[in-house]
Amino acid sequence: MxxxxxxxxxxxPMNPEAAKAMLEVMTGTYGNPSSTHSFGRAVRQLLNRSRDTIAHGIGCTAGELVFTGGGTESDNAALIGAARAARKQGKSHIITSATEHHAVLQSCEALEREGFRVTIVPVDEHGIVNPADVERAIESDTALISIMYVNNETGTIQPIEEIGELARSKSVLLHVDAVQALGVLAIDVRQLPVDLMSFSSHKINGPQGVGALYIRKGTAVEPIQYGGSQERKRRAGTENVAGIVGFAKAFELSVNSxxxxxxxxxxxxxxxxxxxxxxxxxxxxxxxxxxxxxxxxxxxxxxxxxxxxxxxxxxxxxxxxxxxxxxxxxxxxxxxxxxxxxxxxxxxxxxxxxxxxxxxxxxxxxxxxxxxxxxxxxxxxxxx
Missing domain, CATH: 3.90.1150.10 (Aspartate Aminotransferase, domain 1)
Structure with missing residues (x-):
């Protein structure tokens, strides 16, 4: 049939060229990218090259891109990490929408159990968040707004630029789940008023279990994973180099086409x-x-x-x-x-x-x- x-x-489905790139890593290199010997340096070079490819494609510096285990981890790291950092500055309020991915909504629920307050703004009959509702929800202790770029169920595109400009004017961070936007919409974080943005590999014909988080330079985010100094101490654990190489190749092919x-x-x-x-x-x-x-x-x-x-x-x-x-x-x-x-x-x-x-x-x-x-x-x- x-x-x-x-x-x-x-x-x-994985792009065959991404799978080929991954296989070359899995069968040709096996050093730890944190090791200082030649085996480790060879793998570190692959990691750096992949980071440069994706960073260039979304308009950020390599130092602003953190590799993760997928879109869900990126969302968790952005919300929980930024919220905990902001609490040290006396901010404990978060705004999100009713149609966010569960990775965002359940992260917010977890933060509520830590004492944060969460406001969930509604959407209209087309699934659009009204920026005026977001503005009304902002309070003096609002730390973070999290609104997705493209809804994973309906495909509706949110007014990210308008919400981002609003957030900037109020000195509030904006996180955007761009998992469904990557590869189908042109993304340039130099032009977007966004502080944190989540991505996933397996939505753009790359491997599962790999993602990335853009963290604008100067944005305070506490790590939620401990045990090593990888990813500039923002995400502990040996990087999934083969997966990251596959992600970068899929990203390159996706953006170019x-x-x-x-x-x-x-x-x-x-x-x-x-x-x-x-x-x-x-x-x-x-x-x-x-x-x-x-x-x-x-x-x-x-x-x-x-x-x-x-x-x-x-x-x-x-x-x-x-x-x-x-x-x-x-x-x-x-x-x-x-x-x-x-x-x-x-x-x-x-x-x-x-x-x-x-x-x-x-x-x-x-x-x-x-x-x-x-x-x-x-x-x-x-x-x-």
Whole structure:
């Protein structure tokens, strides 16, 4: 059976060139990058080269980039590290939004248990944070604002520049989870009013278990991991050099191909919407998210009248991988907290599916996938 992968926002297939670069490291070098002998220096050179590649690509210095174990660790390190450092200056208030990734929301919950206060600002029906709400939430002891760049469930792009300028005017740090933005949006931290930014490798066709955190020079962040002086004493532990090399290669390929990939991803997204409307009927399909401010690789749509669980099961049986954008709790597929925060009807929440596109997807494959959906949707309607 031909299989179709439309879940790139969850994890993306590794670029063969990234895998090749990693294999060369794993079979050719084995020194510790902290060692001073020639074996260690050879590995350190690979690490430095990878850091330079990513730093140059996002517009920061090598000293402002910390390698981590992934996007979740980057979010944790940014929020917890910056909050604890700010508390020493008498600041103990944090602002975030209702649709952030759990890596941010649960970090905030952990900080609340340490005595910090957290304000969660709402989003509108398109999933957008209103900067005026953020401004109203800022208090004299606000230390940090954390707003994601691109929502992982809907693809909605947040007004990061406006929120960042607001934060700067109030002397408040801004952290941005850019995990879903990297590789699909041009990022230049020299132009963005951002102090901390999180990235992940496996969303851009690199290996899993590797990420990075941008820390603007002069930003106080306490380490949350101890046991060594690696990463300028900001993240203890021997670096995953092979993974970092793979991340850098995937990053390089992703950034260099952005001009060609972005329009193609947009075409895939637009065509899938049109095909689904033809198959289901325009009244049966609702696109969830902002109508114009969205990342081209993520599409969240509700199949009105067909439950998410049923839709995902039929998609999987047809060989199509997609996501409900939901958490499986105690065996029950629960509605997405992101869609709940957007105040959708229960029917719309309960029929939402996320499709996300990327490396390896083609228009020919999309047409084949659409035919499969047409086949099982006819069956679903017959049995309804």
């Amino acid at each position: 031909d299989r179709v992968y439309y879940d790139h926002a969850a994890s993306s 952005l001009a060609e990939r972005k329009p193609f991803l947009e075409q895939l997204r637009y065509t899938w919407i049109e095909r689904m409307r033809e198959i289901v009927g325009a009244e049966g399909i609702v696109v969830n998210g902002h109508p114009s401010n969205y990342a081209p690789h993520i599409l969240n749509m509700s199949f009105i009248g067909v439950g998410t669980e049923s839709m995902l099961m039929n998609l999987d049986l047809a060989g199509i991988a997609a996501s409900g954008g939901s958490a499986c709790t105690a065996g029950a597929l629960e509605p997405s907290y992101v869609l709940q925060a957007m105040n959708f009807s229960q029917e719309r929440q309960a029929s939402a599916v996320r499709f996300s596109f990327g490396l390896g997807n083609t228009m020919e494959e999309l047409e084949l996938a659409a035919k499969k959906v047409a086949t099982f949707m006819a069956r679903v309607r017959t049995n309804a």
